[in-house]
Amino acid sequence: MIVGLRSVAARWTAVVPVAAVVLLALTWGRAVPGAVVAVITFVLAASVLAAVHHAEVVAHRVGEPFGSLVLAVAVTIIEVGLIVALMADGGAKSASLARDTVFAAVMITCNGVVGLCLLVASLRHGIAVFNPEGTGAALATVATLATLSLVLPTFTTSKPGPEFSSPQLTFAALSSLVLYGLFVATQTVRHRDYFLPITRQGEVIHADDHAEAPSARTAAVSLGLLGLALVGVVGLAKGVSPTIESGVAAAGMPQAVVGVVIALLVLLPETIAALRSARRDRVQTSLNLALGSALASIGLTIPAVALASVWLPGPLVLGLGPVHMVLLALTVVVSSLTVVPGRATPLQGGVHLVVFAAYLELAVNP
Incomplete structure (x- = not known):
């Protein structure tokens, strides 16, 4: 019976x-x-579930934190391509598209996804535990990139309006890259243990479970289907x-x-x-996915739109x-206080979710 169910799952996630x-x-x-539209919506939902399945197959093969990185980078690269295409077709009305998409991704991941994961893990397992060194490094990088790319343009004076001059935009793009x-090198090479799940005694978990890893061929097929x-x-x-x-x-x-609704749909797989992962008490993996998605969104989108601005007709x-700067500052402060102890209760998850709810409320009623 179990083998038959797995066979059916493998077939539909391939189709x-x-x-x-x-x-x-x-x-x-x-x-x-x-x-x-109804058919598209159904296939979209099924594609989200298929993407999660194939991402987990790849993650099981390559291990953490590489698995989280694969999903975050893959969806961001495709999203960046979509943003550039929409900006090329949209003219002046799409001038703020990159900003709105990146900020939505930051708020969704750093508050919505983080809050849900902390709440689920702490309610299910009593307390959510994670590695503050790795999570803190990711959060510091998100805060720096968001400030350099999304806050500073409001205060610079080389160009009127919340825009960078060409040298400033070049600097922001290079800084993002x-x-x-540096973050990817830290996460995957020099300090990989900082980004692996830990036990409640603080011991690193080097494998999510004892199941046999899929073959290289199976992982390659899943990567393509992902x-x-x-x-x-x-x-x-x-x-x-x-x-x-x-x-x-x-x-x-x-x-x-x-933009908020589309960002929510795009980030559904992550x-x-x-x-x-939070349900399995692998909170560090959840945070890798959330903060890694925010990092990839800024670190890849800003350089891409900076390059595209060379031929795009409208302003950037x-x-x-x-209002959004206040929400970003509140997110950084709350996230810092959440990360420092290396463990969280339902309260921390609830705080993040309230900040995310405030973002959604102010998007609807600015």
């Missing part, structure tokens, strides 16, 4: 990514009726965006809500994978407004 890409090719750039590269599934997730999320836009407009909400607005 869904291919079906998602085919559906994306058939609907890309076309107006679709309501019935097709350097810091992200890429297809993520292309399907991001592309189909863009495909349903007109429907989302219509619903947002009908509800009288700001246009920025559309969110589900992080929650599953990166600076946050006062």
Whole structure:
């Protein structure tokens, strides 16, 4: 029976990514009726689950923290491609698209995903434990990149408005790449143990379980299917965006809500994978996914849009407004206080979720 269920799971997780890409090719750039939107939504949800499955297969083969890194970087690279494509087609109205997407990713991961994982792990296991050295290093890098890329443009004077001048944008892009590269080297080479799950006695767990790791061939196939599934997730999320836009407009909400909804859809694979790790008491893996996604979003998006700004016709607005800067500062302070002890109760998870709820409320009612 168990073998049969595994066989069925293996088949549908192989078929869904291919079906998602085919559906994306058939609907890309076309107006679709309501019935097709329903089909897209169903395939999108199935693609998210398939992506989580294949990410876990790859993670089991390569081990932590490489598994978390694969999922975070893969989804971000595809998302960056989508952002640049939308900016090229959107003209002046897409000037703040990169800023809004990156900030949404930071708030979703650092408050929404982190809060959910801490709450689930602490309610299920009494207390959530993680390594403060690795988590603190990731948080410090997120805070630095977010400040350099999203806060400083509001206060610079070389260009009017919340924009960087060309030399400033070049510096921000290079800084993002350097810091992200240093973080990846720290996470995977020099101090890998800082990013591995730990026991309640502080001992590092070098393997998630005792199950036999998949073969190299199986992992390679899953890696390819993971890429297809993520292309399907991001592309189909863009495909349903007109429907989302219509619903947002009908509800009288700001246009920025559309970006938040799409970001939530795009980050679903990482969110589900992080929650599953939290349920297994692997909180460090959950935090690797959450903070790693925030880091990849800034560290890869800013250099990409800086390069694309050479040929993009409109301005590139990166600076946050006062309300979002307050939320970012609150996120950094709360996250720092959460990380320092290396353990968390449901209270810490609840605090992060309240900050995330405040972000969503102010997105709907600015």
